[in-house]
Amino acid sequence: MIVYFTGTGNSRYCAQQLADQLEDTLLDAVPFIRDGIAAELFSEKPWVFAAPTYGWQLPRVFARLIQNGSFAGSRDAYFVMTCGSEIGNAARYNQALCRKKGLRHRGTLPVVMPENYIALFDAPEEAEARKIIAAAQPALERGIGCIRSGRDFPAVKAGLTDKLKSGIVNAAFYRFIVRAKPFTVSDACIRCGKCENACPLGNLRLRDGTPVWGGRCTHCMACICGCPAGAIEYGTASRGKPRYQCPEYEK
Structure with a gap:
């Protein structure tokens, strides 16, 4: 079973491709996370957890879903993590999570996709985003091959900098940066409600x-x-920056 979490679609795109080529079930984790429901799932095929990289680890909300859920059947777990450049030492934390759940960590696959974190970085223009998505295909194909043949993903080497990023930098990221207060909305808002529907945590209300x-x-x-009117800003950090949403995967 392919269980995924996504904000702007990168991890959904990868998960959709995995499910299609592996002929496996695809499951969106957002309804469980939003409603606070503990997942009780069963899969005869290996578990594949697909998610973006937040502060060089799995998003905490997704890690908690795995920690608090029940994953019966197969004991093998693969992790596919989309990122703007690299995933740091995330594999070590995924391995530890698997030990707690009685799962076998079969590896963590980094897949470089277009940057979406415009609170700090720049998202690419549409043409450049398409190139990045196309360039991610070989990594996905290698990952699919590993899962199909029952092999581990190739190990991701982590140096001191990677360990610091996934360790103290991750902690600082959640303590000092992850907050909703800087979000604002301008008079360009068309009151369509798409932002409310898009929020995976139900943190936004009209x-x-x-x-x-x-x-x-x-x-x-x-x-x-996801705002169709471009009415939402994150303080001054997002002003003038392109917005990015990944398209649905198509065969």
């Missing part, structure tokens, strides 16, 4: 037709990148 953010934010960028 008040008199205008989005209002709560305190439960994971910085997935779904609201700001």
